[in-house]
Amino acid sequence: GRTIAVFTSGGDSQGMNSAVRSVVRMGIYLGCKVYFINEGYQGMVDGGDNIRLADWNSVSDIIQKGGTIIGSARCADFRTPEGRLKACFNLLERDITNLVCIGGDGSLTGANQFRKDWPDLIKDLVQQGKITQEKADANPNIQIVGMVGSIDNDFCGTDMTIGTDSALQRIIEAIDAVVSTAQSHQRSFVVEVMGRHCGYLALVTALASEADFCFIPEWPPPSNWRDILCAKLQQQRKEGQRLNIIIVAEGAIDRDGNPITAELVKDVVNKTLKYDTRVTVLGHVQRGGAPSAFDRLLGCRMGAEAVLALMEMTPESEPCVISIDGNQMVRVPLMQCVARTQKVQAAMNEKNWELAVQLRGRS
Numbered sequence: 257g258r259t260i261a262v263f264t265s266g267g268d269s270q271g272m273n274s275a276v277r278s279v280v281r282m283g284i285y286l287g288c289k290v291y292f293i294n295e296g297y298q299g300m301v302d303g304g305d306n307i308r309l310a311d312w313n314s315v316s317d318i319i320q321k322g323g324t325i326i327g328s329a330r331c332a333d334f335r336t337p338e339g340r341l342k343a344c345f346n347l348l349e350r351d352i353t354n355l356v357c358i359g360g361d362g363s364l365t366g367a368n369q370f371r372k373d374w375p376d377l378i379k380d381l382v383q384q385g386k387i388t389q390e391k392a393d394a395n396p397n398i399q400i401v402g403m404v405g406s407i408d409n410d411f412c413g414t415d416m417t418i419g420t421d422s423a424l425q426r427i428i429e430a431i432d433a434v435v436s437t438a439q440s441h442q443r444s445f446v447v448e449v450m451g452r453h454c455g456y457l458a459l460v461t462a463l464a465s466e467a468d469f470c471f472i473p474e475w476p477p478p479s480n481w482r483d484i485l486c487a488k489l490q491q492q493r494k495e496g497q498r499l500n501i502i503i504v505a506e507g508a509i510d511r512d513g514n515p516i517t518a519e520l521v522k523d524v525v526n527k528t529l530k531y532d533t534r535v536t537v538l539g540h541v542q543r544g545g546a547p548s549a550f551d552r553l554l555g556c557r558m559g560a561e562a563v564l565a566l567m568e569m570t571p572e573s574e575p576c577v578i579s580i581d582g583n584q585m586v587r588v589p590l591m592q593c594v595a596r597t598q599k600v601q602a603a604m605n606e607k608n609w610e611l612a613v614q615l616r617g618r619s
């Protein structure tokens with residue numbers, strides 16, 4: 257069997273543990289040796305106890321836990337060739353040439369860079385006398401499979417990322433709680449949700465919570481949004497509604513690129529309509545807590561598929577990402593997804609909203 261290592265990198269998300277568990281158990285089931293790498297790329301660079309052998313039981317009792325039990329980190333060292341050289345040595349020392357990376361687009365870009373550098377890295381290690389030429393020849397490259405763990409659902413090439421569904425559940429629960437108090441006091445609530453440059457969480461929660469208004473970065477409102485917003489809220493009140501819910505994505509902007517913050521929206525509603533208006537910023541509550549059934553299952557299925565994909569890969573194989581397409585697990589070329597995800601950002605920077613929305617959708 258092969259020797260596999262699994263790690264989580266970038267921001268944590270619910271369901272990562274399920275994916276780790278699935279990789280370990282599927283790997284062991286297929287006769288592989290599976291290692292954990294703690295603290296993402298930092299653990300790979302630092303080596304030592306950060307890279308440890310997993311067994312069947314070391315992933316018991318984690319499927320229901322949020323976050324990631326093997327730790328995640330951002331690692332500046334891995335961005336440098338020197339850092340990647342150390343990581344390469346630490347992996348080869350344990351004969352690890354199969355990697356499962358669970359992270360966001362940054363982590364997957366790093367994995368791709370690592371694979372590109374690998375032939376040069378092993379050459380350097382031979383020159384420095386750290387590994388034998390024989391070992392270098394036996395491991396001409398590394399096989400990499402990625403899975404996207406992120407609450408933001410900001411990655412092109414998969415319908416859902418691991419953690420999004422749990423974050424949605426958390427946000428919906430919070431909005432339901434806010435609604436009951438807003439109802440009693442005839443208040444307006446402005447709720448800021450996470451998502452960075454992606455409006456998915458905001459848009460879906462707005463639909464699911466019967467919100468009156470929603471601001472997302474991919475579809476910024478025109479500069480007279482204040483008038484449009486107030487007219488809409490007034491209309492809702494006229495029709496008998498006792499409260500208003502407005503969802504603001506953390507990256508929301510107007511068509512001129514000015515940020516639209518929850519605080520700004522509150523001031524507009526407060527000053528123009530004199531409604532009692534409050535802001536709720538949900539923050540890290542959204543990525544905490546137990547993963548939903550969907551995310552547990554998604555992690556399980558993606559993890560198993562990741563190991564199956566590795567089994568079929570050779571040193572010549574390009575890295576792939578395990579995606580969910582409809583209800584199917586599929587393998588997509590990693591760099592194609594990363595490139596498309598970066599194109600969305602570029603389109604948004606150029607204020608080409610139509611293109612950004614189109615790229616965010618299915619291919």
Ligand code: ATP
Pocket residue numbers: 265266267268297329330331332333334335336359360361362363364365366367369406
């Ligand atoms: P999130 O979506 O939660 O931010 P992410 O994976 O995009 O997750 P990043 O901070 O962008 O998070 O990347 C995580 C780590 O991946 C970085 O700290 C760095 O170690 C590594 N990494 C990212 N980009 C590169 C790159 N171009 N080359 C090498 N390593 C990289």
